[in-house]
Amino acid sequence: xxxxxxxxxxxxxxxxxxxxxxxxxxxxxxxxxxxxxxxxxxxxxxxxxxxxxxxxxxxxxxxxxxxxxxxxxxxxxxxxxxxxxxxxxxxxxxxxxxxxxxxxxxxxxxxxxxxx
Amino acid sequence: xxxxxxxxxxxxxxxxxxxxxxxxxxxxxxxxxxxxxxxxxxxxxxxxxxxxxxxxxxxxxxxxxxxxxxxxxxxxxxxxxxxxxxxxxxxxxxxxxxxxxxxxxxxxxxxxx
Numbered sequence: 749x750x751x752x753x754x755x756x757x758x759x760x761x762x763x764x765x766x767x768x769x770x771x772x773x774x775x776x777x778x779x780x781x782x783x784x785x786x787x788x789x790x791x792x793x794x795x796x797x798x799x800x801x802x803x804x805x806x807x808x809x810x811x812x813x814x815x816x817x818x819x820x821x822x823x824x825x826x827x828x829x830x831x832x833x834x835x836x837x838x839x840x841x842x843x844x845x846x847x848x849x850x851x852x853x854x855x856x857x858x859x860x861x862x863x864x
Numbered sequence: 865x866x867x868x869x870x871x872x873x874x875x876x877x878x879x880x881x882x883x884x885x886x887x888x889x890x891x892x893x894x895x896x897x898x899x900x901x902x903x904x905x906x907x908x909x910x911x912x913x914x915x916x917x918x919x920x921x922x923x924x925x926x927x928x929x930x931x932x933x934x935x936x937x938x939x940x941x942x943x944x945x946x947x948x949x950x951x952x953x954x955x956x957x958x959x960x961x962x963x964x965x966x967x968x969x970x971x972x973x974x975x976x977x
Contacts, residue, residue: 781963790952790967791907804964839906843963851956851963852897855906 750775752856753822754840760862767827769859771840778845780823781853782815785837797823830863837861866891868955870968878976883940885971887953894956896929896936897965902949910938943975 753772761767773780779798783791793807797817808815812830817823827834837860841853867890877883887896895914899907911920913929913936920927926939936953950972954965 779963788972790969791954791965793957793964793966796962796964803962804960807964841963851895851961851965852909852912853899853907853963853965854909855899858906
């Protein structure tokens with residue numbers, strides 16, 4: 749019963765390096781979301797993807813951040829040239845494609861990024 | 865833009881006491897969801913409320929959705945140490961029907977044994 753799988757669980761990067769976070773949705777789910785959680789804050793929507801399509805990226809910073817969900821393989825959130833302010837927990841979530849329950853999210857364990 | 869506010873931000877209770885957190889949205893919501901996040905963990909879905917005035921119970925937890933569909937509450941009766949965590953409410957952002965949610969900032973519950 750694999751839920752939403754994220755890796756790495758913890759990632760340390762120096763300023764200017766790249767961070768790649770991966771997410772495999774729950775079996776039977778075709779919708780993937782990325783959320784960011786700053787320390788002691790709520791979750792902020794970043795992007796919503798389906799296979800090979802970015803549906804809504806209204807929460808993504810305009811620069812340095814990108815996301816993809818290829819036909820084969822996990823969804824990837826990529827952060828280029830990381831800065832200290834990128835330090836946060838990045839949660840991936842998935843939902844089923846049927847209309848009922850389409851906005852109920854199953855979250856992964858998260859990837860905690862620390863930028864030195 | 866849409867805002868979802870929760871109060872209180874922190875709540876410390878003795879084991880056995882009751883706990884309530886309140887959620888208010890700046891806009892009418894088609895539904896509201898509640899999630900629980902244990903310290904160091906990830907958000908876990910608790911419940912979704914859809915109807916105006918709806919009340920749902922899960923064991924010691926009681927969830928309400930306001931008549932105007934702009935506010936909600938979560939009440940825990942006789943807290944236990946296993947209830948520790950942050951409780952978030954969330955509503956669809958901008959009227960979307962998919963999983964783009966606006967989360968409240970959460971209520972952090974600590975329970976002293």
